[in-house]
Amino acid sequence: MKFQGKTNSKTTAIALAATALLGACSAGGGPTKSTGTTPPPTASDLVVSVDKSSIADTGADTATITVTAVDSSRNAVGNIPVTITPDRNAIVSASGTTTATGTGVVTGTLSIGSDKSDRTIDVVVTSGSISKTIHVAVTGAQLQATAGSATPGQTATVQYALADKNNVSIANEPIVITMSGTTTNGVTDANGAYTYSYTVPSTASVDISATAAGVTTDTPITTSSGTTSAATGTVTSASVAANPATVAVNTAGSTVNSVNVRGLFLGAGNSPIQYVRVRFDLNGDPNGIGGALTSSGGYVYTDANGVAQTTYTPGARGSGNQQLTIRACWSETDFAAGTCPNAATANVTVAQNGVSISIFTNGKITPDDNKLVYNAPYTVQVVDSVGQPIKGVLVTGSVDLPRYYRGNWVPFGTSWGLNTVNVCDNEDINRNAVLETYSNGQKEDQNNSGKIEPYAADAAITPQSVGSDTTDSFGLAYFNLQYGQNVAGWDDFTLTFSALVSGTEGKASTSGNLPYPAALVDAAPSAGDLPFKNSPYNLTSAPGVAATHVLTVTVTDPNTHRSGVLCQAQP
Incomplete structure (x- = not known):
């Protein structure tokens, strides 16, 4: 209905107020409740940090990843879903799936898993459309090579030993050996060892490269047709270590149990001495324990780290406690087989499966x-x-x-x-x-x-x-x-x-x-x-x-x- 004539302003104001009051009241006389819901918290950014840039490959070392969710004002936000995902066989144990109320933090403990190889682990942290990546290196793998004597036209071997930072063998690890452009693939055994056999070329020298667990070792081989370089200095410290120091006997025809024997030769200032001539033996084996050394009495030349290695494989006879002595006879220059100008020793126990x-x-x-x-x-x-x-x-x-x-x-x-x-x-x-x-x-x-x-x-x-x-x-x-x-x-x-x-x-x-x-x-x-x-x-x-x-x-x-x-x- 339309009203004719002038409008009274006072009457209009009263009417509008009454209308507003009626609209604000429900049938019961109370205010109308809001029907909206509180929106979930959101993060504008993730702040990601890690307490160390690298972890050792021992399996016991870990790194802690800390993730803080913040809003647009850089205030910490709780209850934000966060996912922490590592690659390269690593494992993360997270404190939760959302950031904590109050602190806005979630943490993750990063470990290497069963993979002891040297590598860089990429850890991706995500929340909705936000993604951050951090990098943690795994270090510690050691690949040692022991080259036997090399006569042109004959079969020779290089013994490889793969271990972690604590010198614990890394078993069942792929190893790739390259010699003169030819590649050979293998797998380390239960003792972290692998034997590479090759036919010695007629050249004076040959270089053999091996890669395993993310580390590479180059082994220069001087054949009997060439001349091995002189030692790079004078040895002032010579030592021999056997790992493990106690090894079980082998059954007939088995070589599964073995010892990695490592000689270390250092000069002034603890600098490594390369090309030291080393012959390993059983020091006369007075107790008749037996067993075999892969170097077979031939020269083993120290590498650039001053290290010469061989592998001892026991037979079927036990030795008693620390009753087998492995000796490293050495000199900076050539010496005849059967002589021992200088010596360093390590004692080993060959344990009978015994009772x-x-x-x-x-x-x-x-x-x-x-x-x-x-x-x-x-x-x-x-x-x-x-x-x-x-x-x-x-x-x-x-x-x-x-x-x-x-x-x-x-x-x-x-x-x-x-x-x-x-x-x-x-x-x-x-x-x-x-x-x-x-x-x-x-x-x-x-x-x-x-x-x-x-x-x-x-x-x-x-x-x-x-x-x-x-x-x-x-x-x-x-x-x-x-x-x-x-x-x-x-x-x-x-x-x-x-x-x-x-x-x-x-x-x-x-x-x-x-x-x-x-x-x-x-x-x-x-x-x-x-x-x-x-x-x-x-x-x-x-x-x-x-x-x-x-x-x-x-x-x-x-x-x-x-x-x-x-x-x-x-x-």
Whole structure:
């Protein structure tokens, strides 16, 4: 509807105010709530830093990457999604997937993973459309080359050893060797070693280059048709190191176990001396340990780092602790084979896959009255030839009862005394668990009891717990000698423990008499009878009475030639 005529300004103002008030109120009389949502936080930039520019290839070294998200005013912003991604086989462990509230920070720990090669890791940090990249170098790989003697037309070798910064071998790493434009691809073995074989050219010298784990080594070879350069200075320090210092023997035909032998020759100011002539040997090998050196007594010339290397591969014989000496005979000038102008040595242990066993006990016994047995504890220790404990070896125990006794305990004043005892050898002379009459007419059952004495079930060797018959990290296995309380003191025993490691068996034995608690025989007889009061082998009709005279006879098995002094029946 239209209104005609003039508009009253005061009336109009009141109407507009009323309209505004009505629009601002809901049916319930309150203000209308906003229906909008708070936008998520956003970052204008990422500030990325790393605490070190390089990490060692040992696997233990890490770098910490710190990422801070900021807004357009360079204020830290929390709850910003951030992704940290490394390349070249590296690994990052991030503190979270978003920046922290308040600090706007997320961190990542960078490690090399299983790749020990020298390289540069690119770490890409992203958040939405923002991307930043940092670079961290991996360093430490060492590729050493040992060249054997080279005669034109003959086959020669270069021994390569690849290790990390801590001189730990890098196994299963590709290696590329280049000689006269020809490339050969290989892989280092379990000891980080690789042997390159080639036919020596007729030229006076040849250069062989090898690359592995991101490092390259050039090896100049002087053939016997050429002249090797003189040493670049005078040696003032010569040393030899063997890694590892302890190595296991090899089985027949195997070369999997080896030692990298490294000679270092330095001059004034610790400067490396190149072209030092070095011959490695076993220093006469007085103990006859054997094994082989890849340099085979020929010259090894030190490289530009003053290093000469060879590889020692043991045979099947162990050396004992530090009993094999590897010697480096050296001179700045040529010297004849079999002579040794100067020497440096390193000692090596060639460990037999080996087994030495010891048996420990404290002489104490524990009664188990519910089971009517006594338990005597025994611990068996298994070590190799240099005394190192061997973990995870199954130890087997056995019990033999070589003889038994007849008699009884009687009150003797305020304690107990042992009445006449008869000593009888085990009737099962050949230990085949059968009572036999031999071809010579002698029989094992001399007391005519119809069974074998002593009873094999009198004693048993049992693990103290499930799995305790397998050596722990200390090389120890745990057993109990378990026997009936009534047979205590009436049987002698021999315990034998054995363990098999890599085809080599070790054994140890201990013997004694089944022990009884001393406190019981020292107690007053009025306190009660002894559980072992009477020998289980008494054959008298009067219980508890032992014969004073028992005849014995020596019986011999004609097949095994084993003999026993057997007791006959009691009179």
